Amino acid sequence: MSAASVLSSVYEGTRESNGVIQALLTDLYQITMAYAYWKSGKMDDRAIFDLFFRRNPFQGEFTLFAGLEECVKLLQNFRFSESDISYLRKVLPPHVEDEFFQYLSNMTANAVTLSAVDEGTVVFPKVPMITIEGPLAVVQLLETPLLNLINYASLVATNAMRFRLAAGQDKVLLEFGLRRAQGPDGGLSASRYCYMGGFDGTSNVLAGKMFGIPVKGTHAHAFVTSYRDLREVKCRNLFRKDNLEKVDFIDLCLVWQQKLSSILNFLVDQVSEGELAAFICYAQAFPDQMLALIDTYDVIKSGLPNFCTVAMALHELGYKPRGIRLDSGDLSYLSREVRKVFKLVANSFDVPWFERLTIVASNDINEDTIHSLNTQGHDIDCFGIGTHLVTCQKQPALGCVFKLVEVNDKPRMKLSEDVEKVTIPGRKKAYRLYGHDGTALVDLMLQPSEDPPSLGQRFLCRHPTMESKRAYVVPAEVQPLHHEYWKNGEVIRDLPNLTELRKKASKSLQTLRQDHKRTLNPTPYKVSVSSNLYTFIHDLWLESTPIGELC
Numbered sequence: 018m019s020a021a022s023v024l025s026s027v028y029e030g031t032r033e034s035n036g037v038i039q040a041l042l043t044d045l046y047q048i049t050m051a052y053a054y055w056k057s058g059k060m061d062d063r064a065i066f067d068l069f070f071r072r073n074p075f076q077g078e079f080t081l082f083a084g085l086e087e088c089v090k091l092l093q094n095f096r097f098s099e100s101d102i103s104y105l106r107k108v109l110p111p112h113v114e115d116e117f118f119q120y121l122s123n124m125t126a127n128a129v130t131l132s133a134v135d136e137g138t139v140v141f142p143k144v145p146m147i148t149i150e151g152p153l154a155v156v157q158l159l160e161t162p163l164l165n166l167i168n169y170a171s172l173v174a175t176n177a178m179r180f181r182l183a184a185g186q187d188k189v190l191l192e193f194g195l196r197r198a199q200g201p202d203g204g205l206s207a208s209r210y211c212y213m214g215g216f217d218g219t220s221n222v223l224a225g226k227m228f229g230i231p232v233k234g235t236h237a238h239a240f241v242t243s244y245r246d247l248r249e250v251k252c253r254n255l256f257r258k259d260n261l262e263k264v265d266f267i268d269l270c271l272v273w274q275q276k277l278s279s280i281l282n283f284l285v286d287q288v289s290e291g292e293l294a295a296f297i298c299y300a301q302a303f304p305d306q307m308l309a310l311i312d313t314y315d316v317i318k319s320g321l322p323n324f325c326t327v328a329m330a331l332h333e334l335g336y337k338p339r340g341i342r343l344d345s346g347d348l349s350y351l352s353r354e355v356r357k358v359f360k361l362v363a364n365s366f367d368v369p370w371f372e373r374l375t376i377v378a379s380n381d382i383n384e385d386t387i388h389s390l391n392t393q394g395h396d397i398d399c400f401g402i403g404t405h406l407v408t409c410q411k412q413p414a415l416g417c418v419f420k421l422v423e424v425n426d427k428p429r430m431k432l433s434e435d436v437e438k439v440t441i442p443g444r445k446k447a448y449r450l451y452g453h454d455g456t457a458l459v460d461l462m463l464q465p466s467e468d469p470p471s472l473g474q475r476f477l478c479r480h481p482t483m484e485s486k487r488a489y490v491v492p493a494e495v496q497p498l499h500h501e502y503w504k505n506g507e508v509i510r511d512l513p514n515l516t517e518l519r520k521k522a523s524k525s526l527q528t529l530r531q532d533h534k535r536t537l538n539p540t541p542y543k544v545s546v547s548s549n550l551y552t553f554i555h556d557l558w559l560e561s562t563p564i565g566e567l568c
């Protein structure tokens with residue numbers, strides 16, 4: 018079944034950017050630091066910062082890199098406007114010198130170079146997703162907006178990818194999260210990056226318009242409960258699809274209700290008349306896209322019989338209904354019961370397509386629910402998922418950081434008691450090494466002067482901090498991970514559109530071994546450094562660590 022079989026429309030959207038993304042979307046301390054850099058004459062020191070995370074989210078072993086296009090656009094539009102400057106004059110203490118505001122008002126990101134992993138690539142801890150080089154004060158100011166743009170985008174895209182892995186390729190996944198998202202902007206980002214992560218559509222109409230995501234939907238319980246009986250169906254008619262003959266659709270439905278009651282074994286006086294009225298009105302409005310929410314009163318005794326009644330009446334007039342949505346109860350059991358009834362109708366009236374009508378399920382579904390439904394067995398074709406997907410309830414933040422690794426060609430290192438938090442100093446090159454079957458074996462960071470591993474040759478890959486952990490790798494393919502996207506004030510590499518990114522993400526995930534992707538205790542993917550880089554890190558580590566004294 019295809020994504021198009023749920024009520025939908027597709028709009029070829031433009032690639033609009035988010036107006037909130039601007040220079041002032043930063044923490045105050047970036048601006049105070051910029052002033053102090055400026056005062057001490059350090060503002061133009063050549064700095065390199067790495068943006069990376071330390072641990073994959075959701076107890077998984079992979080992360081989907083998302084949000085890069087917005088980062089590049091931030092650099093493109095990076096300016097402090099006159100009104101920004103007047104605001105900053107009010108916020109900063111009065112002694113802040115006028116020339117600093119002059120400096121800010123002339124600031125651009127034209128002297129900044131941004132290199133990054135391609136958006137839509139699966140990435141791993143410690144390997145920089147983005148490396149930014151440029152005047153210290155400018156790059157410092159970029160820390161907060163860049164982290165803001167990457168953290169949630171990559172988190173929610175990864176979450177979506179995990180739902181896709183759980184559901185399987187043959188299910189339709191719809192994002193229904195706008196009402197539960199973290200504000201309007203969170204809702205838009207969720208729709209955009211869930212699509213990148215493998216969802217098929219969104220209920221969010223503005224996201225559809227802005228990003229070209231297919232918009233899809235069914236109807237709510239309110240639509241059903243708003244009708245009490247058939248007298249509320251103001252117009253009784255529907256036109257036959259082929260010859261436009263006017264037919265009393267209510268009468269036709271009541272005929273089908275009688276026919277079906279003995280076959281499906283339901284009592285005509287037990288079904289909700291209001292629900293039948295609602296389905297009839299929805300069918301009149303969308304005769305070829307009828308998808309009914311059937312759990313308002315009782316799925317088996319009322320919702321399902323009412324749906325079949327209206328669906329068969331539609332069929333008699335030449336239309337083809339779409340299916341049903343379940344939004345409560347045991348989704349495994351109910352979906353199988355619904356499918357059985359669809360099969361019975363299909364066989365009884367020789368309408369084979371009836372058996373394959375779409376069953377949509379929603380209601381607080383999370384990744385574990387889908388795994389559990391898979392184990393129990395179910396007949397769901399499409400999952401509508403909101404809260405758990407967009408709020409990333411299982412883990413609400415990714416924890417990307419932005420760390421200074423070099424100033425004026427001198428490496429910098431942030432030490433920590435926690436070995437995981439020690440940064441990898443200096444400019445680095447990164448490669449992904451692949452095996453003969455196309456699976457990714459290891460990510461490898463090297464010093465800039467080093468040659469990458471040669472194809473078919475053994476290369477020693479070392480754990481960045483643990484001495485005993487190392488392995489020889491013989492790569493069948495060596496892929497550079499970083500590319501320059503922004504240099505000398507220009508975008509210098511193509512930014513693929515959302516549909517291309519979605520395909521890229523799916524392909525990138527396919528290069529990962531199955532055991533890295535499993536839900537329970539996945540095998541960590543190896544991230545390593547060359548021997549040279551290992552020695553460099555550890556020498557600098559020793560050099561930077563004060564020697565204690567015991568008295």
Ligand SMILES: Nc1ncnc2c1ncn2[C@@H]1O[C@H](COP(=O)(O)OP(=O)(O)OP(=O)(O)O)[C@@H](O)[C@H]1O
Pocket residue numbers: 344345346347348349350379380381382383386389390393
């Ligand atoms: N077969 C199943 N296995 C595991 N989880 C399920 C199964 N069926 C439904 N669920 C999940 O169980 C939870 C049931 O939630 P809840 O008790 O709030 O719903 P409900 O009582 O069915 O619906 P409502 O209160 O809206 O009438 C939901 O999170 C749903 O996704």
Ligand SMILES: O=P(O)(O)OC[C@H]1O[C@H](OP(=O)(O)OP(=O)(O)O)[C@H](O)[C@@H]1O
Pocket residue numbers: 193194196197238344379380381382401402403404405
């Ligand atoms: O459950 P989610 O994954 O967030 O998916 C979105 C939910 O939003 C809708 O109803 P809503 O929850 O607003 O009301 P209801 O629970 O009373 O149906 C819909 O029926 C889903 O249940």
Ligand SMILES: O=C(O)c1cccnc1
Pocket residue numbers: 193194220233234235236237342379401403
């Ligand atoms: O279209 C739907 O069925 C829908 C949309 C948003 C939230 N819940 C359901």
Ligand SMILES: [Mg+2]
Pocket residue numbers: 380381
């Ligand atoms: Mg709900």
